[in-house]
Amino acid sequence: MLHFSRLKMIAILLACLVSILFALPNLFTKEQLASWPRFLPTKQMPLGLDLQGGAHLLLAMDTGELKREWLQTLRDDARRTLRDAKIFPTGVGIVNNHVQVRLAKAEEADAAVRELRKLVQPLGSAMLGTSGEDITITKGGDGTILLEPSAQGLQQRVIHAAGAAIETVNRRINALGTAESTVVRQGADRILVQYPGLTDTKVLKDLLGQTAKLSFHEVHPTMTAEEVRQGRIPTGYRIYQASERGDEQGAAYLLRETPVVPGENLVDAQPGFDQRTNEPIISFRFDQAGARRFGRFTQENVGRPFAIVLDDKVLSAPVIREPILGGSGQISGSFTVEGANTLAVQLRSGALPVKLTIAEERTVGPSLGADSIAAGKLASIVGGVISMIMVVIAYGTFGVFAVIGLIMNGTMVIALMSAAGTTLTLPGIAGLVLTVGMAVDSNVIIYERIREELRAGKSAVSAIDAGFTRAITTILDSQLTTLAAAIIMFWLGSGPIRGFAVTLTIGIFTSIFTAVTVTRLLIALWLRSERAKPGRIAVPI
Amino acid sequence: MRFFPKFNGYDFFPHGTRIDFMRWRDICFWGSIVSIIVSIALFLTMGLNYGVDFKGGTMLEVQTKSGTPADIQTMRNQLGGLGLGDVQIQEFGTTNDVLIRLEAQPGGEEAQQAAMKKVLDTLGDGFVQRRVEVVGPAVSAELRRSGVLAVTAAILAIMAYVWFRFEWQFAVGTLLSLAHDVLVVVGVFSFFQLDFDLGIVAALLTILGYSVNDTVVVSDRIRENLRKYKRMELRDLLNLSINETLSRTILTGVTTIVVLIALFVFGGSVMRYFTFAMLLGVLVGTYSSIFIAAPVLEYLGVKRETVTGEKAAAGARS
Numbered sequence: 001m002l003h004f005s006r007l008k009m010i011a012i013l014l015a016c017l018v019s020i021l022f023a024l025p026n027l028f029t030k031e032q033l034a035s036w037p038r039f040l041p042t043k044q045m046p047l048g049l050d051l052q053g054g055a056h057l058l059l060a061m062d063t064g065e066l067k068r069e070w071l072q073t074l075r076d077d078a079r080r081t082l083r084d085a086k087i088f089p090t091g092v093g094i095v096n097n098h099v100q101v102r103l104a105k106a107e108e109a110d111a112a113v114r115e116l117r118k119l120v121q122p123l124g125s126a127m128l129g130t131s132g133e134d135i136t137i138t139k140g141g142d143g144t145i146l147l148e149p150s151a152q153g154l155q156q157r158v159i160h161a162a163g164a165a166i167e168t169v170n171r172r173i174n175a176l177g178t179a180e181s182t183v184v185r186q187g188a189d190r191i192l193v194q195y196p197g198l199t200d201t202k203v204l205k206d207l208l209g210q211t212a213k214l215s216f217h218e219v220h221p222t223m224t225a226e227e228v229r230q231g232r233i234p235t236g237y238r239i240y241q242a243s244e245r246g247d248e249q250g251a252a253y254l255l256r257e258t259p260v261v262p263g264e265n266l267v268d269a270q271p272g273f274d275q276r277t278n279e280p281i282i283s284f285r286f287d288q289a290g291a292r293r294f295g296r297f298t299q300e301n302v303g304r305p306f307a308i309v310l311d312d313k314v315l316s317a318p319v320i321r322e323p324i325l326g327g328s329g330q331i332s333g334s335f336t337v338e339g340a341n342t343l344a345v346q347l348r349s350g351a352l353p354v355k356l357t358i359a360e361e362r363t364v365g366p367s368l369g370a371d372s373i374a375a376g377k378l379a380s381i382v383g384g385v386i387s388m389i390m391v392v393i394a395y396g397t398f399g400v401f402a403v404i405g406l407i408m409n410g411t412m413v414i415a416l417m418s419a420a421g422t423t424l425t426l427p428g429i430a431g432l433v434l435t436v437g438m439a440v441d442s443n444v445i446i447y448e449r450i451r452e453e454l455r456a457g458k459s460a461v462s463a464i465d466a467g468f469t470r471a472i473t474t475i476l477d478s479q480l481t482t483l484a485a486a487i488i489m490f491w492l493g494s495g496p497i498r499g500f501a502v503t504l505t506i507g508i509f510t511s512i513f514t515a516v517t518v519t520r521l522l523i524a525l526w527l528r529s530e531r532a533k534p535g536r537i538a539v540p541i
Numbered sequence: 542m543r544f545f546p547k548f549n550g551y552d553f554f555p556h557g558t559r560i561d562f563m564r565w566r567d568i569c570f571w572g573s574i575v576s577i578i579v580s581i582a583l584f585l586t587m588g589l590n591y592g593v594d595f596k597g598g599t600m601l602e603v604q605t606k607s608g609t610p611a612d613i614q615t616m617r618n619q620l621g622g623l624g625l626g627d628v629q630i631q632e633f634g635t636t637n638d639v640l641i642r643l644e645a646q647p648g649g650e651e652a653q654q655a656a657m658k659k660v661l662d663t664l665g666d667g668f669v670q671r672r673v674e675v676v677g678p679a680v681s682a683e684l685r686r687s688g689v690l691a692v693t694a695a696i697l698a699i700m701a702y703v704w705f706r707f708e709w710q711f712a713v714g715t716l717l718s719l720a721h722d723v724l725v726v727v728g729v730f731s732f733f734q735l736d737f738d739l740g741i742v743a744a745l746l747t748i749l750g751y752s753v754n755d756t757v758v759v760s761d762r763i764r765e766n767l768r769k770y771k772r773m774e775l776r777d778l779l780n781l782s783i784n785e786t787l788s789r790t791i792l793t794g795v796t797t798i799v800v801l802i803a804l805f806v807f808g809g810s811v812m813r814y815f816t817f818a819m820l821l822g823v824l825v826g827t828y829s830s831i832f833i834a835a836p837v838l839e840y841l842g843v844k845r846e847t848v849t850g851e852k853a854a855a856g857a858r859s
Contacts, residue, residue, distance in 0.1 A: 378807040478757045
């Protein structure tokens with residue numbers, strides 16, 4: 001137990017040296033590190049948002065809305081498909097969670113199902129061995145057909161929407177500045193945004209708070225929304241409410257549901273000011289296809305109004321004075337300067353596929369973060385120093401060896417976290433301090449064992465040897481059980497629990513290493529130097 | 542050659558103690574059972590003072606810009622009239638630091654955000670936001686579920702490990718002492734209605750780790766002595782094992798407690814409840830290893846044959 005080959009010794013020393021090198025950058029500022037030679041590691045432990053200050057937003061996608069939208073498209077598609085096939089149902093509508101088609105003639109059911117099957121899309125891939133369809137079609141009695149979105153179909157849509165939403169969120173956040181923000185998916189329908197350094201989340205929330213689906217619609221040529229309210233809405237038209245931010249609050253418009261130009265054709269949007277009224281406006285530009293379509297529409301409809309619709313609310317419905325052929329225009333809607341800026345960013349970065357709500361928000365101001373770092377540092381130093389003094393008092397020279405091991409332990413945890421880029425959080429600091437406390441335990445177990453063996457009358461060498469041999473199983477057992485708890489914390493825990501679990505786990509491994517190798521090596525070296533001296537070896541413990 | 546300074550350590554603890562721990566076995570054992578039952582009763586009747594993490598709602602920490610003490614009474618009047626239900630306002634750490642808590646607002650995620658906005662608008666410009674936590678109903682429900690799951694899974698995993706390494710009797714002892722530790726800490730938090738949030742769950746899990754660490758050290762010695770002294774009465778053997786490991790138990794316990802006190806005093810107000818739970822847990826965990834895990838072995842009776850059977854291999858090694 002106490003013999004170390006030269007190779008092993010060098011390996012241990014090397015491990016310590018490398019750890020010190022990797023831990024070292026944490027003592028310097030970023031500016032100082034910039035001037036370091038290239039071959040030295042300069043990575044610091046990344047600080048969690050609770051330490052450096054910043055915002056953490058967990059956004060949830062409205063999957064219900066996603067499903068509603070899907071059902072609407074499905075209804076429209078079913079209606080069109082049947083019409084194309086010259087089958088005329090008496091009604092196509094959304095009932096609960098499916099689209100219900102009621103046929104005029106029950107004998108057309110088979111033909112109708114055949115046509116509707118064209119809407120079904122296969123899911124999954126043959127390669128992955130998954131299969132299925134996104135819609136199930138069932139024939140009810142008396143000429144009804146039910147189209148029902150399947151669970152997997154919805155799941156796939158959620159995944160697609162999440163991917164698209166992440167891209168949009170990223171683009172919108174990047175417009176805020178160049179901070180190192182991260183946007184990642186969490187679970188199936190959640191998006192986690194982390195934005196270091198940001199404390200006032202209002203701007204961020206405004207930016208992400210609306211889907212910003214902009215489209216341009218034709219207004220019904222003859223009928224108004226009021227006239228239609230009592231009677232039947234003409235096919236293809238829908239009543240839209242005026243936006244709260246527009247000029248005509250409370251008004252309603254009868255618009256064609258399919259837009260003349262959808263928002264996807266928008267390529268640029270910039271905030272600006274109206275030259276006459278000096279009111280904030282947004283000028284936009286269409287791509288070629290959009291410009292052509294808009295040009296043709298305005299040519300044919302001079303003197304009639306069209307509607308600019310944002311998120312299903314009418315922003316304004318100006319009258320077309322002359323054909324707009326250049327593919328650009330401007331939107332006004334009693335914006336504030338700030339509002340115009342936000343909307344321009346939203347329009348530029350594209351619409352969100354679905355509305356996002358804030359499921360969780362955690363923000364830490366920079367002053368609190370700095371306070372936490374200072375408090376954590378002080379607590380670690382005080383706790384560390386006191387426990388080390390105790391160990392030295394209790395075990396003398398051997399205590400000093402243990403303290404060297406403990407310092408090495410702390411260094412290694414910091415080195416590993418820096419090298420692996422593991423974030424240090426406030427609970428993480430607690431984990432670090434606690435690791436030091438528990439690492440003392442390994443040494444205590446070994447030394448108490450050595451004392452016992454000495455009392456039993458063994459010689460110094462065999463007592464030390466037995467102390468290490470016997471104590472190791474105990475140390476392993478006790479540390480591995482703690483490890484089990486730490487792994488479960490990491491696996492099931494969230495946020496603060498995870499940060500704590502990570503440092504604890506790393507600390508368990510390093511404390512086993514330092515107690516059974518670093519400290520043991522020091523004792524072996526000590527023994528060697530004692531043996532060179534004449535007389536019986538006395539263990540200073 | 543004199544590389545190393547040489548000075549002797551001071552042996553704090555008397556060795557070769559013969560404290561009859563098993564004499565208090567019955568009192569402590571039943572005392573522990575009673576404290577478990579009381580804790581469960583407290584939890585069921587008084588419940589826990591859940592933080593924002595588990596209950597949902599909003600927590601704001603604000604600081605006066607001027608650095609002067611905040612006028613809590615005025616704030617209470619202003620915010621109380623907003624119609625946001627129960628608004629808790631308290632000083633936090635220093636007199637110019639205030640913690641505001643809103644209960645979960647009916648109406649899902651968006652309602653929480655609206656409520657927070659109202660509070661911030663009402664407070665006006667005199668304050669700096671130090672910390673904001675808004676947890677919606679979906680997330681808080683998940684956090685509750687995963688918290689309970691994590692603690693249960695940790696206990697079971699630890700028990701499985703102990704079962705694998707020792708005899709089943711040891712696993713039962715461990716299970717009982719772990720359940721005791723967690724429940725007593727929960728009971729204390731319930732009785733004093735202290736804030737119970739995610740950090741406390743982390744503390745509970747660490748307490749489990751510490752407590753089982755302690756239990757394993759004692760169990761290890763019991764197993765070793767079972768092989769060494771084949772004729773000794775089980776009761777005496779348990780006493781001996783606890784006595785032999787006593788110096789370690791105390792030294793490690795004291796060191797950990799010292800470190801925790803440092804965290805408690807200097808670690809800032811955000812960590813205070815966490816360290817308090819840990820302190821409590823270390824005390825309870827040390828107690829439970831000696832007075833629950835070990836006596837259970839006597840109640841259940843460890844089969845020596847199995848343990849001795851293994852001995853041949855282990856004995857040959859040492």
